[in-house]
Amino acid sequence: MSAALWxxxxxxxxxxxxxxxxxxxxxxxxxxxxxxxxxxxxxxNHLVISWGPSYGASADALPTRIKNGEKMDVCFMIRPALDEQIRQDKFLPDTRTDLVASRISVAVQVGMPKPDVSTVETLRNALLAAKSVAFSEGASGIYITETLFPKLGIADQMKARSVQIKGKELVGTAIERGDAEFGLQQISELRAIQGIQYVGSLPQEVQKVMALHFTATESIFSYFEAMRAYLEQHGKPVALYSDKASVFHCNSGTTSGKPCV
Structure with missing residues (x-):
């Protein structure tokens, strides 16, 4: 995670x-x-955190919260969604900071055989074999329905077995509850749920790296002025978050960044 945030x-x-x-x-x-x-x-200080997907129209979705004027000082979203909000003058453009990237991955219910998703063909077969497949209404879900399924040639077959998870609920929670037997979401979200089986990331040929970004509203502009002065005097720390499960890839100017440490 970037030094600028913390x-x-x-x-x-x-x-x-x-x-x-x-x-x-x-x-x-x-x-x-x-x-x-x-x-x-x-x-x-006390953190008051509201969670939600970077895209979507549910009450929990971050664009909805921003549109409704929910009180905030800081916002974390994927870059395309955040850039859209910046274009609408919701945030200060020069405060946007690249943080980390997280790959889309697969999880299944506990007790199920782990499917092979190591190649494009085995992933396609695993999806077609699943009775139900969950994904979010956010950025990863949009990629799955609008890009991944069509690229695999299974968009029509997946319609009847698709389960869209709306709002701030994680796909892993729906899998754990039994609403779906197969789930796709960023590894960071899937690893957060203990009662599911993590399978692995999508093959590189159909992978989508979700880059996470941070920006501020006018209400903490002075925080950033203080931060800049501090960094100029003391420099950046080596690390801030010990990503023990390697769910993120640190921002390094490429999509093949190394795990955060």
């Missing part, structure tokens, strides 16, 4: 201790669970 937050005491309202994609709960308590102890 240095900005950690320096917020230079302004005042307060609630920091965060809108964030569902890719980040594990990172926030690890980083959030330390941030609150060190700053005296």
């Amino acid at each position: 240095n900005a937050s950690l320096l917020s005491t230079a302004v005042h201790a307060a609630d920091v309202h965060v809108l964030a994609t569902g890719a980040l709960p594990a990172a926030f669970r690890e980083l959030g308590p330390g941030f609150e102890r060190q700053t005296g």
Whole structure:
């Protein structure tokens, strides 16, 4: 995860201790669970986090929350969705910061044989063999329905077995509950659910790397001024989030970044 985000937050005491309202994609709960308590102890600030997909029209979807004027200081979304909001003048363009990337992966119900998804052909066969396939209404779900299924030549066959998970609920939760036996979502979301079997990432030929980005609203502009001054004086830390499960790939200017450490 990038230095800019948490240095900005950690320096917020230079302004005042307060609630920091965060809108964030569902890719980040594990990172926030690890980083959030330390941030609150060190700053005296309190994180108020609302989760939701980067795309979609449900009440939980981040575009809906932004449109409705939900209170926020910081927003985390995938880049295309965030760029769209910046074009609508919702955020300060120069505060957008690249963070991490997460690959779309596969999980199934506990007890099921793990399907082979290592090649395009075996992935296609596994999808056609599944009775139900879950995906989100967010960015990964849009890619799955609009690009992956057509590319595999199975768009029509998948319509009857598709289960779209709306709002902030994770695909893994629906699999765990039994609403679907096969699920597709970013590895960061799937790894967050213990009661499912993680299978693996999509083959590179049909992979979509979801890059996560961060921006700020006018209400914390001074936090970023403090952050810039700090970085100029002290430089960037080596690491901020020990991504033990390797669910993210650090931003490195390419889509083949190394796992975050």
